Amino acid sequence: MTDQLQRPAPSTTTEHVTRGLVLALVVVSSAAAAALLLRGLPSVAPLIAVIVAVGACVAYTLGAGAAPRRGVPALLVVVAGGLVALAWASAAATYVPVLVIGLVAAAAVLAQLHRSHR
Numbered sequence: 001m002t003d004q005l006q007r008p009a010p011s012t013t014t015e016h017v018t019r020g021l022v023l024a025l026v027v028v029s030s031a032a033a034a035a036l037l038l039r040g041l042p043s044v045a046p047l048i049a050v051i052v053a054v055g056a057c058v059a060y061t062l063g064a065g066a067a068p069r070r071g072v073p074a075l076l077v078v079v080a081g082g083l084v085a086l087a088w089a090s091a092a093a094t095y096v097p098v099l100v101i102g103l104v105a106a107a108a109v110l111a112q113l114h115r116s117h118r
Contacts, residue, residue: 020064028082
């Protein structure tokens with residue numbers, strides 16, 4: 001008698017990349033608008049960068065119906081574009097800290113989403 005490892009069944013949900021990206025774009029554009037409104041406050045760009053990254057990843061997952069797999073490159077492009085727009089809108093002194101903070105937050109959220117949707 002041999003013991004066989006049972007593999008989990010493959011996920012039956014399909015990832016709707018376009019719908020997820022549209023929701024991520026809504027979050028990114030809303031955050032850029034918030035940055036324009038909060039332009040006078042000091043050092044608001046890093047906080048909004050984290051909100052953009054986390055919000056876009058969560059919105060993508062809700063819109064796509066599954067954790068990001070096929071849409072990861074496009075989602076990272078949307079997040080990076082949103083972070084550049086955010087840095088420009090908030091008149092940040094340098095774009096690099098905003099990009100780094102936002103992309104690190106996005107990577108952390110994507111890793112957690114990948115682990116939780118296995």
